[in-house]
Amino acid sequence: MPTSSKTLRRMIKILLAVVLGVVLFLGADRPAYAELPYTTYSSDTNDVWIRTPNAFVPKAVWGGLNHPEDLFMTSKDELYVADAGNNRIVQLDLEGRIVRTIPESTDQDPKAKLRKPEGVFVTEEGVIYVADTGSRRVAVFDREGKFAKELLAPSSELLPKTFVYAPLKVVVDQRGYIYLVTKGGYQGLLQLAPDGTFAGFYGANKVPTSWLDSLKRKFFTEEQLKEELSRLPGAVTNVTLDAKKFMFTVNKDLKSGQLKRLNFGGVDLLMNHNFAPWVKPLERFSFQDVHVDSHGVMSVVETAEGKIYQYDKYGQLLFLFGATSVGSEQRLGMFKRMTSIVADSNGTLYIADGELNRIQVMKRTHFGELVHQASYLDNQGKYEEARGLWEEIHRLNGMYDRAYLGIAKAMFKAGEYEQAMAYFEQAKDKEGYSESYWQVRMNFLLQYFGTAMTVLTIVLIGFILGQKIIRSRKKPGLTDDQSEASAVNLPQRNSRLAFWARMLAEPWKQMLAMLRHPMNGMYDITASTQVRWRFALFFVVLGFVVIIAGKALVSMLFAAQRFETLNLTTEAMKYFLPWISWIVANYLTGSVMRGEGSFGKVFVVNSYALAPYILFILPIQWLSNALTLQEGIFYTAAHYLIIIWVFILIFVGTQNAHNYNLKEAIGMMSVSVVTFLCLWVFGFILIGLVYQATDFVTGFGQEVWLRVR
Amino acid sequence: MFDKAIKMFDRRHWKKGTAALAAILIIISAVLWMNRPSSVVVNSDIYSTTDAMAFFSSLDVTSDVPQVESRNLDGVQWFKAYEQKKAALWFDPQTGQVAVEDKRSGKMWRSNPDSAALAMDQTKGLWRSHLESPIVLSYFNADRTLIKDTNLKEYPTTVKWHSIEEGVALMYVIEELGFQFYVEYRLEDNQLVARIPELGIIETKENLLMELNFLPFMGAAMNGSDGYLLVPDGPGGLIRFNKEGLDLINAYNYPVYGQDWSIPATTPSTRRTPVSYPVFGLNSGEEGYVAVIEEGASRANIVATPAGISTQFNEAHAKFVYRRIYSQPTGQTSSILSYEKKMPYEAVSVRYIFLDQKDADYVGMAQAYRDYLMTHRKVERLDSKLNQSPLQLQFVIGAGESTPLGEKLRVATTFKQVEEIVLSLVDQGVTNIEVGLAGWQNGGDPGNLPKRFPIEGEAGGEQELRNLIAQLGAQGIQISLNDRIDTASISRNNGFSPGDDGIQSIVGTPLIYRNAADETIYLVSPVRNIQKYVPDLIEKWKEIGIKSANLVNMGTQLNSDYHPNRKISRLQSISYSLQITDTVRQALGSVKVSGGFDFLLGHVDHMFDFPLEYNFDLIVDEQVPFYPIAVHGLVPYSSGPANLREDQAVQFLREIEYGAVPRFSLTYEDPRMLKRTSYENFFSSQYDVLEQQILAEYEVLSKTGVRNSFITGHRKLAEGVFETRYENGRKVRVNYNNDPYQGEGFTIEPMFYQVAEEEER
CATH class of the missing domain: 2.120.10.30 (TolB, C-terminal domain)
Structure with missing residues (x-):
């Protein structure tokens, strides 16, 4: 929910500002010899502002x-x-x-x-x-x-x-x-x-018409349409x-x-x-x-x-x-x-x-001329000619990402794919990076595919042969081994360590079972007498860590946002808040609609349901580095698959937790969703009111304080 | 629940319980006591209205006709108050106007235009009466609804006088408005010093004095001659007489030493170099004067108006601001307009240095200002030990970047790398250099300011720094540490608390600003700086063996502090700044600053970010090197880093023309890595890329630089071609055009310079 977290973030910022109580003025932290009333900016390929020498x-x-x-x-x-x-x-x-x-x-x-x-x-x-x-x-x-x-x-x-x-x-x-x-x-x-x-x-x-307008046009009467302001x-x-x-x-x-x-x-x-x-x-x-x-x-x-x-x-x-x-x-x-x-x-x-x-x-200025000239050559496709200019521009302004872009394009055309890739990355240009990466990958495959395949084939043949040999060796002495094996008792280990190991491993085993057989797995989880909420909590927090790690690992091509610009608080809120409010909505709806699930059960079930996401997101993000933009469909498909899987698990989990049949479960889920939305609306209103209240209180407090001083 | 509470009072548990409780309380109070804010109360309001009233009643002024030599000027009797060898001071007890007579030329420098000139002026109304008044003021009316302009002629004013040593003092009383001014006019060395002492203004009614324009029309001249007004815009700017296109401009009106950020301005600020020296001048085409605001510069604006805007006279003067209107926030989004209530009791004075024809141009004005600095401010010439000013190389060691996981340090240059670079330059013949290190603190810049130590380990730590000092010291190269001595970051463990140690603005909140990386930075109160941070810092520096410090920001901004426990005005802030600079200089041996504020002259050994470019105001016709001419030979100065010049070709020549020492801000790594730090505007700083430019500029400096000479002349040879002459006979010429310039016996290549020694042409 990007918009909500943004407003949330802003409101919290304002709250903090109120608490700190500061007076701002434009930074005096720059060389005072500069004197033009303006500074010149450009934007890089991601529409981020960068300062440049005056053009x-x-x-x-x-x-x-x-x-x-x-x-x-x-x-x-x-x-x-x-x-x-x-x-x-x-x-x-x-x-x-x-x-x-x-x-x-x-x-x-x-x-x-x-x-x-x-x-x-x-x-x-x-x-x-x-x-x-x-x-x-x-x-x-x-x-x-x-x-x-x-x-x-x-x-x-x-x-x-x-x-x-x-x-x-x-x-x-x-x-x-x-x-x-x-x-x-x-x-x-x-x-x-x-x-x-x-x-x-x-x-x-x-x-430009919005869907609201089309709706109006469909349903409004002639008179009502006349009342609308003409667009x-x-x-x-x-x-x-x-x-x-x-x-x-x-x-x-x-x-x-x-x-x-x-x-x-x-x-x-x-x-x-x-x-x-x-x-x-x-x-x-x-x-x-x-x-x-x-x-x-x-x-x-x-x-x-x-x-x-x-x-x-x-x-x-x-x-x-x-x-x-x-x-x-x-x-x-x-x-x-x-x-x-x-x-x-x-x-x-x-x-x-x-x-x-x-x-x-x-x-x-000279810098302005250089950029115009280089950009013109680039637009005509004369990348090599432009390259010298871009390098000069880069010397004058190391931050000017477009210079990297120009040089990267020239390198690409000249076949220097490795360097082009590095420069495209600096310029944050996804298409260019993808193209050069494709070339680099192709060269890599061309170089090593032959050898890799040969090695693989040999290993495979060796493995198959090996299997055959072992099987043929095994047949005669089978009964001897079996009888020997059954007579041997497992040695006595330290029972306490084994106990703890089993305790820790059990929820994981349950989870893996759930992944393989959702229905049965979920049943087992909900049927177990212990409500393992500590593990569930740990698991969810682990999930957050994994997601952030994933954002750091993902290929530049698929990253929605640069890692340095991530705000941990916002991400945490984007992750935890919807999840917690969903659980609350689910539990409340369940308790009203004759569900049998306790809060703990609902909590556990929904945490376990996140398992596919948490377990598989990291490998997927890591593997995304091997894809180009065109193959992005695999990346998105994998994501969708996991999300659908999670939804199925949530559904199954809810059904089991509250002990519904299928029809009841579907009804209850829809009501839960509505409850969830209502919670969010309520949350917004609450925050707005709290903000107004704090504004009033701080304003009042400031007045009093100033008069008392 | 209750039984548990009852249990506590059970005798058996009493002893244990109370003992524990007592122990806890003792510990808590001990901690609180040790960490109590050491509040020092600095009270700057020494005077009050009663003192001023007493002062006024103690003056034995009179309205009698003076019994001294008199003469008739325009039908009015003027009286000679005092006389020196070259000048005589005259005054008119009726209007309170004064005049200084140049005894050799007979020229009368009058505080207001004579009747002949006034007859030619078509101005009517309030401005007409302004023309006849030695003081023009604006005041806040009793209802607090309006700020009105008035002068000594609008309302009946009583003028009383009495003789003082070396001059005459006049008391102006505006009965109806309730204002009384006491001004002392003296002649010192044939220069007019007009002064209002600390207690020289009283307000007997509800009207509050806001701004006072002091002698606004002194020497004012009409159009006709090719004279000009000198304003302290950047290095110096000229507003020529006979100005056209008046529809495009407003009068020049800017505060000396820039804005005081402790009082939030009601209009948004723009990017400009602040006025660094409180000087203005007038050249009438024949004679001229240059005026220095001796006292009260920190609350003065320089105002200059060409003829045709308000009156038919070209004038320049000082305007003293006593009270300001500001916006007091009353909530998150609302605010009300408020005003300063107290009258600041600070003396203000302006010294007018009259110049005769051959010295009345901006060069003569600059030399007069230089003489003033050397005589009255005791600024000394640079010693002649060093022939050539050292090239300034500054290195950025590290800076902090905010990431989702906290502050990340970016090390752009380690101490070892600094050594490497410097020694490599020395090998190539670049030996006369001085090195500065920025961002060496713990956490880089801004790091954990004001907690600076231990020195950033990732860059090499204290050990490497000591090595560096030793290595470069062996080569005779001085290292100075750049420090933002007046700032504190918002880092949590830096021992700084905004309430205790920070500057507080007039609205009651700590003064902060945003640096280039959008991080919040606090300003440290000068009082607390001296008490708490500076002594330890200096000790540590001495221990490391550093021989010089660069106090960044000392000369680029000046703020007052409205914290109730240590309220100080800008004037007092100046004295604290000087105290800090002097202490550092005494302890280490050398101190540098960035910024060109004139009160630092004589206290520092190098000025960075010296103003060399004007602010592109439409009213200023051309920029002239007034300040460089005045200051060259008294202190070496550099402008911004050469690698960050906005217009390489032009600013390179400007530094040569104005005698500045080139300066570079370098890194070992690509500056891109600093993109999200406070150095995000460093477009180019990598040594490898700049090496050739450094070598080239070093060579140019050795050819054109003249360290210990005064600049004795500067003139325009043609449009875009200038010549600077030094005391030792050297002439440096620059050509800003795209075509070569052919002079008499010399040629200057386009966008290039040329040097000629004494004997040559």
Whole structure:
């Protein structure tokens, strides 16, 4: 029950914190010479954060703008800014100097006047499309900056009546078709033909439905359905074209597919990739804009935390940096509301901050360049070329797991499987490790299979022959031996030792018997007069030790969690709590439903029932080291088998303990399960109440203490 | 049940029972007595309001017209209070403003702008009256609903004065608000020292003084010239006059010596290098001054405002914080805003050192500050025994990692390996080095702090350490032990109890922080440190034979302590820190620290994590090596480890330009093994990987390093090209651009340096 233990763990942590009573502040335990307001992070293949040297450092900041809402960088490194507050588009050079404004300040054409333009796009020919949001139109300017035409709201019966035509962002594809992000546009991008006529919607998101929704749809009446809030798909909030003119959309309020790369059919080529798997359900997290460079590197700005994310072509996180502007500190590298991001041909990033009215320029560092370059080569499959770069990166940052991954891939391609395996392990990459291990194992088998088989055959033949010889030798003197054997008495041993040995061995013998013949075994156990609860307890605790040992032994491929990150208390709770509550539920139900089992019997029976798990889990975990990922089915099958076996034993054990027949047993088991669930619900409520009570008491106590002092 | 109890009272069992009971009680009380917390009461509140009232009533101030030489400035009579060879102190008894006359140039450094300048300023309202007041303050009103700003002009203020030795003292009384300030203005060596003594502030009504801006417009200048304000941001930062893009910035306003964590801040903190020295300056384009906060630095903020933000004047000043608002938690999730009640009776004073034209740039300011340090703080020059500063090599011995089965120790370098590495370097010619060892304690870092001994056995234990000291000593290489003398881990058997020995914050809970490995770390109260831990520690160090200790964190944070038994302010914390450093230095011979706090100058033999980079504030136009220039030749300094530089190329050149000694943090093993310890940010530290870089930087140090010379000049040759000049004539130039720089008779390669001696160009 992972969620319950997590909340439990957290509650206990809070309890402890209350007891300790501490005041926290951000660690001063780091070199004080570092001074950028942010540190850069990356993630390894397991989505664990690792610190890296900075990939981007602030270079400059440009002001003189008022609510810059969009940026556009042409292939010739011309930067266009949608300066919404000043009702204009500004073209800047890479030093931040104004080249021209659109419309020109001298332009008298009333149609050229813009009102709060929030989007800008420039085609290869230099035609400028402006999403003139305030005027509810798209204004088109020619290369010289003169007003050419405007595209007003298209009319079509396919457009819903409630549709609001307020263009926020605009892109134009190679055919001249215009795609608009509109306010509240949950239908996707609005597509217009070059002449401005409606051409459909494109790239809409799907509404994720839960099973609860399907249930509602099945059973609710028309009126009730109308009452439900309409579930709208996440809106498309921004759109960008990459160097190859593929369309990228930025989507809001989605758990995955926050960025989509759309082909002409509107299909997401990134396959609904989850770009932020670490985000918890109620956390605020929304991408605002994306820029994709010629290598497919996606630079995204996220507004809730003021951070910039960079992903490679496949959506793997490369870098994460940035900080929110806090209090009155105004520093480079701090943002308040990032509205747009673009990059020039050198990889320098330009980020517009709509709240602080500025554009920050961030230059790529040597480390950043190395990682981008190596990642690009890797994505193209040029592992050998990338290897040198990854080794350099590893020299600069020994913690950067992706470097190990890059080197491992190169080694794999070069046939160095042993080393590749070690490096994949360092990079915690399961697929790679599995693949190289397969190769290593195959080589091992190829090398030793022949010899092994020969030896085995010889031994087998020898054994069979040996058996035959012994049997033939035995036949004549059989009766002599038998009579001799029966006359000999067993020598008198130390009776006390034998007694103790028998005492200790007996429960094990019972257990083994139970494993072989569940029905009879269980009967014997329940029928025995002594309730061997001490042994049962010992056995269960042994089980816990064995499980933890198993987690340490298991192959990296099948480990759910790294051993170092295990929390013993949580594991103990995950193991003991369900088991104890099951026993209690079982016993209580049994005592109500005319069962004859005492608590001790129920306890013992359920402990013995865990035997298959406890006895076999360790060998299975150990043997998992010999499997590759594809053979994982054996591992999971073995686990399922054992679990089913345990359930059967529990069922049989319960039946015997309470002395039911089959029908009674089934009924009682179902009721036990319900009781068990009820116990857990009750437990949660109790913990919540206790937490509230302690909070009150400690708060009260603190108040009193402070006033008394 | 009851019969058992009755049995106990049966006479036969009495003797046995009571004897046993008595024995138990005696043992228990003996144990409790022996382990009683040795509570020492340190009372820092020596003064009270009555003392201050008495002080004020004892002053014989007057409102009469002074009977001294006077002159007319803008239609107002100013009076000369005191005169020295180069400067004269003038004051206006009506407004309470003061001015210092530079007798050679005739320049009047006025505490507030003259009427001509004021006429040009369009500012209205409160700020307009601020401009005419030598003190601007903020106070908490009687209802405790609002914090208001005011000055000596908003409400009718009575100014009284009396002559004091070397100057004049002015008493400012704001009757309506109930504030009275007593300020002494003196001239010392032609420098203005403005001081408010301990008892110099009283509050006669319910209003509480929160912050006091002292002489906020001293020498303030309007735009027009190419002057600048100097702020102590990192190594030093310049805020140039005629600043544009004012929509992007707020005034510079940061606390000296960083935040006091004992008072939880109401805004979240960010990552920045704290202000390490209480200095600010102003260059008007012609003359200038540099000001040092002599007293009260630990409760001061440096504030600098370019023209156009609040007024049309560029100004820099010290702001003293007397009371703060903080958030007092009242439950798990709730808290209320509270404020410090008591008025701290600490003296504050600022010394203004006026500079004439040729010395008014940041280099001149730095040299003036250096003179101040040598004259008034008795900081001495480095002895000339050593020609070259030793390269600093630090080794991480061990660190603790928390696993499900308890703390696991990771040994990254054993003592034997340290020896191996150092001797291998010596063989390659790297002989002038100093070695530091971190994480040598029992359990590594943080291990069982403050229980440090026995020395970690897995790294070799005490025996190996002694061997190492002997071996390296034979080579003339000094070893120092790094120690976090102010921290304690949460380990259970370390003899540390947060209630007895830890620093307590104002909200009543022990002060803690989280280290890089997310482990909880306590801070040890300086008072308890001196009483309980430091003496034994020093003894043990002496016994091992160590000749130097590196007191990490001594110069990177400064906290007060609100524990009721040993309440100390930051000022007192400084004296405890100095006490510890001095004791260690006296006992062992040498002491090093990390952090560049200026009060440590003269008390330490090396400063690590010296500020060499500014904080990327938008208001700061460029960074200048003010602090390095002032301090070079007085103490050797290094910034962060070279292997952990965030931008290798740039920071390598910066260390050369600013005269810093390179420093490496090394391990024998791959730093990956430290990934889950407090050293998790060590991206690169393995000796094998860094060997070449060490050799290269050693060579660069031998070529560019100048240990005992003062820096006499620093200038920009071109954009991204700088030159640093030393007393001995050496010139070190660096080029941060990607293209070579062609100077007169020399070339600097891109991203490289160039050295020229006296005779050369």
